[in-house]
Amino acid sequence: MANAESEHLLADLSANLASFCIESLMCGMFDCLGLTSLYLLHIRKHSEHGKRPPLSISIYIAYVTLLVAVTTHWVVSICRLFLGLGSHGAQEAVEYFADIGQSLHVAQVSIVALCVLIGDAVLVFRLWVVWSYNRAVVAAPLGALVMLLGGTIASTEAGYRENDGLTSKHGKWATGGLVCTLCTTVYCSCMIAGMLLRADRRTKRTGAPSIMFMAWLPIFIESAAFYTAWTLFYTITYEMQSAARYIGIGGLPAAAGIACRRADGKGHLSSRHGYRNGCQRAVTTTKVV
Secondary structure, three states, X not given: OHHHHHHXXXXXXXXXXXXXXXXXXXHHHHHHHHHHHHHHHHHHXXXXXOOOOOOHHHHHHHHXXXXXXXXXXXXXXXXXXXXXXXXXXXXXXXXXXXXOOOHHHHHHHHHHHHHHHHHHHHHHHXXXXXXXXXXXXXXXXXXXXXXXXXXXXXXXXXXXXXXXXXXXXXXXXXXXXXXXXXXXXXXXXXXXXXXXXXXXXHHHHOOOOOHHHHHHHHHHHHHHXXXXXXXXXXXXXXXXXXXXXXXXXXXXXXXXXXXXHHHHHHHHXXXXXXXXXXXXXXXXXXXOO
């Protein structure tokens, strides 16, 4: 029995240390991508002589907020790591990391929720633009976003009063939020990819080159697959109450940011070679029947 408890203790401590290392790596990658993408966005703004889409300022604010939130989450992780390991024994450190009512943990969870919400909102916005501003197409993911927001608030509030567990209100709300973001990501990714492929076929029928679709589609699919896989990894480990769930939640904000900025950075680079405008015109002419 003592050996089992010792192994569980070691697994939790190892998972928390691994979580910090992986989060640091992913945060550094995201910060590089984020700053580069913002720089490209700034260049694009000046190259177009102030002409930009009406909602580009909203996307710009969302990306800056995501950059600040991911970095803040990493700073809070440093604070929790030092507080947990520096002033506690092994058993007390594990209890500290698992305490969902602890103030810094609540702050971390709130930042995670903010990053996931921004990432999902940007994905829904892309779906709306690619489908020529069709409101019916984005109705379902918008409903999932509202449910995710409500579940996040309820889960955070319940975390103050209850212990971690799947049968608690906190566990049920958290599970519901994870399901919502998975559904949103898969739905939006499939719909965007489907529209791009549809527009590509129509472009080929007209005899026009379709290189812009083949240049943008793979990077988008890879980004969506990366974020979906990471979210699924955290969902499974959370449901299993595995120690690896600390790694999943630690890297979730950066994973959302990397997925958004990687796809968008490709879009900015493509626009400098004339692909983005051609893609937008072709997609816009592909109306939903």
